[in-house]
Amino acid sequence: MKKYSFYVLCLAALCSCGNKNVLLINQVPVTPVVNPATKAIIKGNSLLYVRLDSVASIHGITFNSAFRTADDFMDFELHPFSLQTATTPYSFDGNRCVYGSGQGLTPAVNFSADYGSTWTSFSPVFNPALPGAGVYSSGFFGLSPVGDEEVLGLYVQQSYANGYTRQLYKIDVPATTATLVSSIQDNYMPLAMQFANAKTGWMLLSGGGTYISSTTDSGVTWSEPALIDTRNLGSLRVSATGQVAVYSVPGAYFSADNGVTWKEAPASLHLGDVSFVSSSLIYGLTDGGLGKSTDGGVSWSYVSNFDSTFNNVTSIFFEDEQHGLAYGAQRLYETVDGGKSWKTLLYPYDYILQ
Amino acid sequence: MKNPFPSRLLCLGLLVFAHLLSQAQNQFGIDLGGGLVVPTSAQLNKVFYTGGEMSLGFKLAVLPGKRLWIVPNGGFKMYMKGAGTDNSVTETFLTGKAGLEFQYKAAEHRKWAFFPLVRIDYNWCSNFFSKTYGYDPTTNTTTTAETDSYLSGHDLSYDAGIMIVRSSLWFLRIDYEYFNPSLKLNSDLKNQLQADGFAVPATTRINCSSVNIGLGLTFNFKHRSKF
Numbered sequence: 001m002k003k004y005s006f007y008v009l010c011l012a013a014l015c016s017c018g019n020k021n022v023l024l025i026n027q028v029p030v031t032p033v034v035n036p037a038t039k040a041i042i043k044g045n046s047l048l049y050v051r052l053d054s055v056a057s058i059h060g061i062t063f064n065s066a067f068r069t070a071d072d073f074m075d076f077e078l079h080p081f082s083l084q085t086a087t088t089p090y091s092f093d094g095n096r097c098v099y100g101s102g103q104g105l106t107p108a109v110n111f112s113a114d115y116g117s118t119w120t121s122f123s124p125v126f127n128p129a130l131p132g133a134g135v136y137s138s139g140f141f142g143l144s145p146v147g148d149e150e151v152l153g154l155y156v157q158q159s160y161a162n163g164y165t166r167q168l169y170k171i172d173v174p175a176t177t178a179t180l181v182s183s184i185q186d187n188y189m190p191l192a193m194q195f196a197n198a199k200t201g202w203m204l205l206s207g208g209g210t211y212i213s214s215t216t217d218s219g220v221t222w223s224e225p226a227l228i229d230t231r232n233l234g235s236l237r238v239s240a241t242g243q244v245a246v247y248s249v250p251g252a253y254f255s256a257d258n259g260v261t262w263k264e265a266p267a268s269l270h271l272g273d274v275s276f277v278s279s280s281l282i283y284g285l286t287d288g289g290l291g292k293s294t295d296g297g298v299s300w301s302y303v304s305n306f307d308s309t310f311n312n313v314t315s316i317f318f319e320d321e322q323h324g325l326a327y328g329a330q331r332l333y334e335t336v337d338g339g340k341s342w343k344t345l346l347y348p349y350d351y352i353l354q
Numbered sequence: 355m356k357n358p359f360p361s362r363l364l365c366l367g368l369l370v371f372a373h374l375l376s377q378a379q380n381q382f383g384i385d386l387g388g389g390l391v392v393p394t395s396a397q398l399n400k401v402f403y404t405g406g407e408m409s410l411g412f413k414l415a416v417l418p419g420k421r422l423w424i425v426p427n428g429g430f431k432m433y434m435k436g437a438g439t440d441n442s443v444t445e446t447f448l449t450g451k452a453g454l455e456f457q458y459k460a461a462e463h464r465k466w467a468f469f470p471l472v473r474i475d476y477n478w479c480s481n482f483f484s485k486t487y488g489y490d491p492t493t494n495t496t497t498t499a500e501t502d503s504y505l506s507g508h509d510l511s512y513d514a515g516i517m518i519v520r521s522s523l524w525f526l527r528i529d530y531e532y533f534n535p536s537l538k539l540n541s542d543l544k545n546q547l548q549a550d551g552f553a554v555p556a557t558t559r560i561n562c563s564s565v566n567i568g569l570g571l572t573f574n575f576k577h578r579s580k581f
Contacts, residue, residue, distance in 0.1 A: 017402070017403050017404055017435055018401050018402035018403050018433065018434075018435030018445070019400060019401060019403070019435070020435060020437050020438065020439075020441060022401050023445060024398075024401050024402075024445065024481045024504070024505060024560070025481065025505060025539065025543070026401070027397050027401070027558065027560050028505070028539055029555060029558065030547060030552045030554055031552065032551060032552060033548075033553050034551060347551060349550060349551030350550065350551070351550075351551065
């Protein structure tokens with residue numbers, strides 16, 4: 001039998017030949033998961049902010065460009081720019097983006113009202129002029145866009161004698177002026193500030209715990225700081241409909257009524273980012289994946305566990321219960337089923353970075 | 355069972371054959387053949403220029419005058435070639451076959467008989483690589499290492515052709531086989547490709563149709579049925 005097998009194999013071998021450079025598995029169609037042209041967006045770069053608009057359109061900003069796509073990056077627009085060295089966190093609200101740069105006593109404001117495609121950078125003329133004497137630290141702490149031509153800026157000065165002075169300026173972008181709205185001097189150190197709209201805003205303060213203060217008159221008056229937690233919770237997220245989230249790792253508090261009442265999340269919850277969908281529905285980026293709360297943040301369930309490919313994902317954005325984005329560094333994922341499954345839109349694969 | 359069709363087909367074939375056997379008053383035989391395979395599709399032809407095949411069939415004449423033969427048979431088709439810059443690796447595409455063939459004696463002239471034929475087979479395919487190494491001159495042996503199947507699958511094929519038989523002993527046959535199997539990529543390879551950022555379809559149809567030219571022997575036996 002072995003002898004015949006040998007002859008059979010010899011016959012097959014004699015009859016067989018082919019192209020040594022082409023394999024049968026080469027006939028299997030293999031397509032790149034992400035468009036190789038997205039190299040122009042992420043190579044040597046990082047995503048700063050991405051949002052989904054009307055489900056179909058994705059806008060985003062990196063350190064050197066703004067992009068837009070309506071077909072999951074099969075095709076996309078790219079607007080290169082040169083960002084200044086930021087001295088404040090980047091602040092985004094819909095199509096508006098703002099950040100601070102420059103020196104402490106001569107700060108600059110960088111503003112865009114078209115998703116970062118074009119920027120206006122200027123050193124505002126302060127009214128009254130910034131006091132420079134007697135302080136050892138000064139500068140914009142945070143900027144919050146509240147209109148297509150208006151920004152509210154929190155300018156903080158620190159002195160040995162008087163602690164922190166928080167001055168809120170209303171910055172008129174076309175006029176390049178900064179007008180003082182309010183000034184508060186106390187021992188609280190600001191942690192975060194965000195405005196839900198032109199009137200209502202929130203400020204997190206640190207002073208032996210985390211305190212929160214709010215305004216409903218464009219920052220003219222601020223509520224007495226109220227203690228939330230004895231730990232420092234440095235992240236603040238507000239929505240246009242009056243929802244507020246204060247969180248850190250670990251610890252999170254949620255309010256659905258402009259801070260009148262607060263709900264504490266379970267101590268085991270480690271939130272990295274929060275996205276409000278409705279007064280009760282909240283998505284949260286946790287250390288184990290995507291979490292979802294349907295009761296305003298009291299209880300949470302995991303929607304999807306992120307594997308190692310989701311490393312460096314630091315932010316989420318949900319437009320509604322089903323449609324959302326998760327992103328960070330050079331990675332962007334999209335879901336259309338409430339986070340159960342994710343489609344990779346941007347990723348630093350070898351064929352992208354080469 | 356994921357796909358019960360092959361087993362159903364086999365059962366049906368066995369039933370039909372058993373029925374014919376019970377009715378038989380005529381001849382049986384064995385067809386043993388082998389030959390050259392030339393892929394006709396560009397998809398396969400750019401990889402393998404030619405291949406080989408062998409088959410063995412147990413045949414039964416069911417019409418008076420032995421005009422129609424039914425041949426349950428099995429066999430294999432194999433494509434092999436060197437791969438890589440130094441041909442040190444061999445790529446093989448092996449297909450095992452089991453099916454039913456119908457041969458109809460259309461004409462007879464002296465010692466020659468002409469049989470148009472049709473055939474249906476169920477096929478099991480495997481594409482793998484092998485490397486031979488470690489030649490031991492004292493025992494005149496080598497060791498061959500084989501990979502897992504890179505592509506595998508199973509599907510039906512359909513044949514039509516003609517067989518020329520001389521002296522009821524030798525035959526030459528030429529047929530065209532339509533075979534378009536759905537092949538599945540090895541899961542490890544698929545996972546690796548996906549990790550590298552490539553999407554791979556669950557299965558891929560690769561047209562493996564071919565023209566087969568074969569020679570063989572046919573042995574006929576008398577059957578004395580009690581029925």
